[in-house]
Amino acid sequence: MAETRPYKKPLPRVDEESRGYWEALARHELYFQRCRDCGTARSYPRAVCPSCLSSATEWVRASGRGTVYTFTVTQQNQTAGFRDELPYVLAMVELEEGPRLVTNLVGCAPDDVRTGMPVEVAFEDVTGEIALPKFRPA
Amino acid sequence: MSIWGTTAVVGAWEHPTRFAPHMTAFQIHAESARGALADAGLTIGDVDGFFTSGVGPIGLLSLCQHLDLRPDHVDSTSIGGSSFVSHCLHAAAAIAAGLCKVALVTYGSTAASERFAVGTAGLVMGEPPDQFEAPFGPTIVGSYAMVAQRHMHEYGTTSAELAEIAVTMRRHAGLNPHAKYREPITVEDVLASRVISSPLHLLDCCVISDGGGALVLTSAERARDLARRAVLILGGAEAVRHLGIGRHDLLDVAARQSGPLALARAGVRHDDIDCCMIYDSYTITVLATLEALGFCKPGEGGAFCAGGRIALGGALPVNTDGGGLSSNHPGMRGIFLVIEAVRQLRGEGGEAQVSDAKLALVHGTGGMLGQRHSGVTMILGRS
């Protein structure tokens, strides 16, 4: 997607613990991790399972469906990028597989957002390498 | 020697300024140190333990140089606004363990005159959790707002119930000559103020001020020879909560862990507490904290805070100085919770005095309530 206007919001730092996550998102696929030893799912991605300290990790593709766990309609944020897009909806979405993500809700009026509302992932390409997992009403 | 009941706050001083464009934060630290040491009847030369939280470029080492301190024991625990409550617990432990004899805790900030957007600046990309949050525009107020939204969803808590807390704090501020805002407000005023991050309105948010303060602690034994009535540290505990692996219950705030532990360590019950100083960065912080501490059941915070229960003259007066919502909030206000508790337990509350206050509970909350935060509870008692 050709974005010509400069993207001013913070870009995620792609590090060795999360590279696979961001690479999948760039392909418009949402993954979370599960421990191969104790089976605990985790979000955000990290190298070592906090439950049992195992490094044996599998990536599980999420369906992209979930519900709004909580949200806030942000009316004030002084930071460049966000300042120009007020109001916007900051939310936590609970994936149907369990883990939750901090995200934005898009594709609906902020006043129409409700806790518990079903949503689905909507990938937003922000640079050639980075796509962000946002959510819209399902 | 046990920590609890064997150490005391012997000096406390709150800087009266709320706006100090003519001062530096270092200067506020230094003037506060002077005030608290004078209050204790001690000198800077007596200080052998130093506790402060690094803020921006101001670190513990820089402050040691500024005050020309050469302490035997230092602690720069930095866990947000609760840090200074934590410093008191750590100072108590250090004194009880013999690591230092006279501990100085200082705080100073010029957040207001620097026009620092404390609650509404975005998250800067830093440590690992940030890259999964910062791209979506979280703010500090937004983090607390998401907890408020979840509380409303689970329990039907209303904006009017949250507003009642702001109204009560303002009423207390009216009795505090140094408070930043003293004019009474109504629930309607809070609800009519603009939304900053739904469901929180402007008047659900703490003020941004300059300011600072300092505390001096020593052993209860030494305190007997000092000028002021000592305030004993009877118990305390710390806890942290965070999103963890993505399954965290947002209403399970740190106070749920630190509160019962602190009460048990002090050997007291909720009914014994005469007043509370509860970190009020936002109205929801007070409601969620009182529930988590166990003063009421989960979901009952709205009703609990209504009808004057947490006002002066009520069953459990909270933030008798007007709190962060009306008196002062230079970015981290944990030290003011302790200073106001000391004032009450010494009987120096003036018009805002809680009659015969013997036991106070202080609870600091630091960080972002909906993402990762600290909670520090401390029980203080009249000697």
Ligand SMILES: [Zn+2]
């Ligand atoms: Zn595991």
